[in-house]
Structure formats: structure tokens, C-alpha cells
Amino acid sequence: MKQFDFFAGRQLSRRQLLSGTAALGSVFAAATLSGCGGNASAAAPRDIQFWHLLSGGDGIKMQALISKVNDANPGFKVHPTVLAWGPPYYTKLAMASAGGRPPQLAIMHASRVPGYAPGGLIDPWDLDMLSEFGVTDKSFAPRIWDKSQNNGKVFSIALDSHPFVMFYNRDVAGKAGLLGSNGLLQEAKSPQEFLSMAREMQKVTQAHGLSFGYLGSGSQMWRLFYTLYRQHGAQMELTPGKPMVADNEAAVESLEFMRSLFDDTIAAQSGDISTGIAEFARGGSGMLFSGVWELPTFKKANLPVDAATIPTLYGTPAAYADSHSFVLPRQLNVDDVKRRDVYKFVSDILKGSLSWAEAGHIPAFQPVVQSQAYRELTPQIHYAKAADIIAYDPEAWFSGSGSDWQTYFAETVQNVLLGRDKATDGWNAFVRRTNTLLSRPNPV
Template identity: 40%
Template sequence: MVSEQRGSLTEWIAAVRSGRMSRRSFLEHAVTAGASSSVALTLLAACGGPTPSGPAASITYWNLFGGGDGVRMIQMENDFAKATPSIDVQSVTLAWGDPYYTKLAMAASGGRPPEVAISHITRMSTYAAQGLLEPYDLAELARVGITEDKFLPAVWQKGHYNGKLYAIPLDTHPFVAYYNTDICKKAGLLDDSGNLKPIQGTEALMNALKSAQQAAGPGGYGVVFEVEGVTLWRIFYSLYSQLEGQVFSPDGKELVLDDAKAEQVLTFMADLTSTSKVAPPNIDYGGAVALFGSGKSGFHWNGEWEVTTFITQKTPFSMAPYPQVYNTYAVQGDLHSFVMPRQLAPDPAHRAAALQFISFMLQDSFTWAQGGHVPAYLPVTDSEQYKNLKPQSNYASVAPHVVIDPTDWFSGSGSEMENKTQTIFAPVMGGQVTPAQGIKQWKATIQKLLNTRLPF
């Protein structure tokens, strides 16, 4: 198709150089004629013309990445700037969680959002349902090298809502198990290769944690995890999903929690802190990370994003998938993804530039993987370079088994549901409230949220 239009492209380039055609019109004509966005932008960059030299297109990109993630994202943005000077990316980093998503919703509802933004997959469906996101065109994606076969089916499908693709996954970030290699070796939990032996079932897990606690010495623990934060939800939902429990009906309108399974899970969790006491009963996120980093715990349960912290601290550690405690393997997690918020006046040139940016970021995601996240883009995940990245590649196999938070406006990463779960479950972990009472209170709280109208 492009070769058939070469004469037209040549004429349009001449028109741009003479000032008879704008650069935006050139991009619209070229993409409509069948040229890929990358070809069109490359040709446009060579057009010269009466306008000052500089980027042919400019897009705005919003994200919520701070800390190590933020540093790696900036590195990837710089890589794109060097490789594609024809596109200027104005990157904006906003506060993680509800502040970010509130601003994104307001910008999209006002019709003046960024051309491309990061969204957790767990937040995407709510925004798509409100018409705040633009669906992707598969043919447009194919022209910049983004096709379904380059993603795991389970990962690609999570980007869909009502049969349309609204989110392109950048990664999967699962809940994982960090383990101190010195402590676990002393406890007899490592194999001849120095890797953690398989641990499956409640009894095997509890025995492993008790052995690790003994090996950690006085004042040490078998496992440490955040009790004063959203980690309680991540543990609960991982284990409840391993029992094949559901929280909401398929349409998301009815609470269908299995009380017996939920109480079974919360009882096991409370046993860790208030009965067997292999884990501290009240500790915040920073305290949990510091305790493991200082060598006072055999295990640490958290998201995989703290890998750089322990590497920097020279903690003797490795990582493994979160253990299978019950019938079916599942683990809580989420996916960072690229979305295109709804524009009041869509610009084909900006859309083409945004798609090229997304394509590049996927291809450059080995940089992203170094921070712990599992790349969604299979050409990176399947590469020898990634397989040799340790310990980050040790848990890549869990990507198809990640369960994301139930779909609703109050659910998802950094959401009201995650926060309220911690408030309700923490007293159970401390032994002040029984698991049955905790589940009853949790159900009443979630039902109240279900009865509340979407706030935007």
C-alpha cells in the first residue's frame, strides 16, 4: 500500500517543504494512505521546510512512578528521545493512587487529557465503562509492531473491556516471596543449587517459617509483611483465590463472598502473627522492608518492586513465587498498562506518535524488568538476557496465574477496598478480633461500597 502511494508521499513532502501543507496534515494524509506511523514520522522529520527544526510531533504522557520505578521510567523516556527525536514527549509524574486516578478522570471527562497514560489494569474497566478511554485499533497497533501474539493470552485479555482493547500491558507485578539465603540455608530450606525448595500446603509452609525463625536467632521472625497497609489484602486475596473463592458476581453488582473460605484464610493469616507468632503482629511497610533487609527474617512477602532495595543493601536474598498454600495456584497482582484517555478533539498525528511511543517502551522494557516487574512483551520476557536476570526472572512463570482485584469503582491498586481491608483485618492479626468477626465486618463495609453510587 505504501509503495503505491509513494508518489503522493513525495508530493506531500514537497508541499510541507514549501509551506503549502502543515506537518499535521502530512501525518494525517500519510497514515490514511497506509504508511505506518513510524514511517510517516521519519519522513516528516526529514522534511525541513519553513518552520524551525525540531520535533515533528509532541505528546503528553502521565504516569505515577516514583522511587526506583521512576528512575527506570525516565531512563526509558530518555532512550526514546535519543531514538526518536521527531517526537517530543512531555512526561508528567503524579502522586500514586487515588490522587493520580482522580486527576486522570477529571482530565478525560474535560476532554483535555494526556495522549497516553499509565493505568493499573484493575482501574481500567471503570474508566472504560465511563467512556473516559479510547479503544485501541488493532490495525493501527499492528503497524507499530504491537500484536496479540507478543503477549501471554491471559495478560493480553486483561486489557479488554466489553470485547474491546483499552489497555496495553507493560508488565505484570505479582505478590512474591523474598527469602534470606543465609537464614534459609541454615534452616535447611535450600536445595543443592542454593534455591528455595518447593513449599506447598499450610503445614509445610508453617514448618518452613518456624525453621526460618529459629535460624534467624533471637528477635528474629520466620516471615515479615506489612500489617498496617494494603499487604493484608494481597495475602488474603491470594489465598482466597487459591481456594477458588469469588468476591463479586460476574457483573460486579453482588457480593458473593464464601464465608467459610474467607474465614479459613483469615484464620491462617492470624495464626502467623497471634498464635504461632512467626510474624510480627503490627508493623508498617517501611518497618517490614527494613526488618528483612537487616537479616532479621527468613522471608518477606511483598510486591516484587523492592528487589533494588535489597540489592543496594547487599542483603543475602533471592526471590520465588508466592507459595501455593491451598488447592489451586493463584497469586494477587496487577499490571501497569498504557491507556489512551478520551480526547475532546482527537488528533491523528498525536495518536500516531503515542502509539510509536508505546511500542518503543514495550521493546525497551528490559530496563523496566530490572526493577522487578515481569515484562508483558514476550520478545523481552523470552530473551536470554531476561532469563539470566536474577532473581527477577525467578517468578516470571506466575504471570498467567495472577488474579487481579475484583472489578468495581472502589477496587484496584491503592483503592478504597484495599485500604478498608487493612483497617478491618489488622485487629484480627493482633488477636483483638476473631476471624469470623473480621469477615462479618468486612462484608458489611464492602456491601456499603457496592450500594454507593460511582463518585464520578
């Protein structure tokens, strides 16, 4: 018989025959035991490797979510590996996929997917299998679902959106006479109105009206700039092999407004983001521009904090944001059982993401956002509408969160904010740097 070809062509001794029979007996015994409830999978769950870049409070929240899902699914166990945020993470993920030794699952910012999907470094999601676990296109806000796609295929499943927002101190705002009848901060509708509000808050704090540290942080500068730029109704196109298409007037006006903030009255002329967060946390300012992920810091400090989307100062509601998204690093040989485990894990994380919202993020899974439990979270519910006005980075292989492109923005714009360079000069330098990148092929 074909299945016993290893016996062919040689004469067996009695000892070999007995040894072979014993070995086969062991195989059949193991098979019999596995069919009677004492199977190996119950004793040794399937291992799923999961890479992410979430540290600090986010890392603690994610570990709690992972542990909860692991406990509910004895058939598999997800093992997280936490890597450094930014370029190191994305470089290692690309190398692992290209080298054939990637994890079964990873977190990627949605803005980075366009640099990875075209090169085959991540696999598309099977929408039919997702729907089996209760996850469909209807589970997400339109802008978030649209961002998950590349060339008609879904390459990422968003866990959240984490927008750039405005935190404010209710006590300071109240003393400045800036709270409305609903107890929320009055809305500024122009640059001049916002500057006036900030000055009124400075009179209360006797320090600054606004905190916004930016030195050495391209991401911090870019988040505010791109919010203001998109509020002009302006778009930005980054097409490989072609010059950058942008509204130069809107860009320069946005930079000039940013520079006007740093007069040592409205905001400190210089300082990094850590300095800005610390100043706001101790009551040294009335407002802070930063990401929603800072909310736990202020809650822990017992600050009377509230939050809102960045005021619409130029007519078009917009808020810079990104999404932590699940991606499937390319597998040379897909293990169908483990791949299905991954789908179950992701669906369970999405359904349990109310705890993720407690860290400040806006859950992407709409049944959670629409739940009464989420509506009772404050100040999260006060900026939840940011998910409808998300402004993701313009798509390019080099753009997105944690990219060198944002570092290049800092290199050309920081001196503008410090008052050393003209806004036009800083912007033109950034355009030239971007055009150089556009002339190069995607390295991955």
C-alpha cells in the same frame, strides 16, 4: 473565488492590498521552506503529554526509558508528569478526561480500567495500528491480554505484571537446611509446612522467620489475603446492584492463617511495611512477603536475596498481581498525528522493557520475557511463572490498586490480624461495606 471571501464587500486601499500580498507571500514562503527540509517539525517536535504514578526507583527507570525513546524519535517528544500514587492520581485523571483537558497518554493499573472504560473516560486502542508497530494479542500472556479488554474492546496495553511474591535470604535458608539440591528454597505445600519452615528460619535469625508489615496498609493486607483466597480455588463476584458473591469459608480460613503468622516468632505481631522491609534487608528474618518492586532495595543492600512465587498452600496456584498499563485518555478532538506518535512511543517502550525487568517487574511483552537476556536475570526468572497464575482484583468500579476499597479492607481486617477481633466478624464487616458500594452507581 471562495477562498478569498475575506476581500468581498469592501474596497481595498493600496496599503491594504500591499499588506495582504505581503502576508500571502509569507505564507507561501513558509510552505516552500517546509517542503525543502527546513521544516518546523524538525526544529520543534510534537509534544506528547504523559501522566504516570511511578516514583522512586520505578520513576527513575521510566524516565530512562522515556529519554531513550525520545532520542530515537526526533519527530515527537514525550513530556511525563508524575502524580501521587493512589486515589489522588485516579481522581485527577478522571477529572482531566471529563473536563476535556487530558494528557495524550497515561499509566493506569489494569485493575482500575473497569471503572473508567464504561464511562467513556478512556478510548479503545486500534489493534490494526498497534500491529503496524509490531504489537498484537500474541505479544502478551493470555491472562494479561484478557485483562486488557472491556466489552470486547482493548482499553489498556500492559507494560508489566507486578505480582506479590516471597523474597528469601539464601544464607538464612541454607543454615536452616531449607535449600534444595538446585540451590532454591524448598516448596511448602500446606500452611503447616510453611509455618514449620518459618520457625526453622527464626532459629537462625533469632528474631523472626518472616517479615510482613501491614499496619495502616490496606493494599499490603489485601495482596496476601487475595493470594491465599484464590489459592482455595475461590472466586469473588462484584455485580452492581447485587450482594457480593464470595466463598466465606475460604475467606475466613485465609484470615485465620494470616493471623497465625503474627505470633512474634514467625513474624512480628505488629509493624508497617517499611519496618518489615528494613528487618528483612538487615537479615532479621529469612523471608518477606511483598511486591516485586522491592527487589532493587535488596540488591542495593547486597543481600543474598532470591525470590519465588508465594507457596501454593491451598491447592490452586495463584498470586495477587496487577499490571501497569498504558491507556488513552479520551480526547475531545483527536490529533491523528499525535495519536500515531503515542502508538510508536508505547511500542518502543514495550520492546525496550528489559530494563523495566531489572526493577523487578515481569515484562508483559513476551518477546522480551522469552529472550536470553531476560532468562539470565536472577532472581527475576525464578518468579516469572507468576504471570501465568495472576489473580487480578475482582472487577468493579471501586476495586483495584490504590482504591479506597482496599482501605476499607484494612479498616475491617486489621484488628483481626492484631488478635482483637474474630476473623468472621472482620470478614462480615468487609462484606457489608462492599455491599454498600455495590448499591451505588459508578460516579464516573
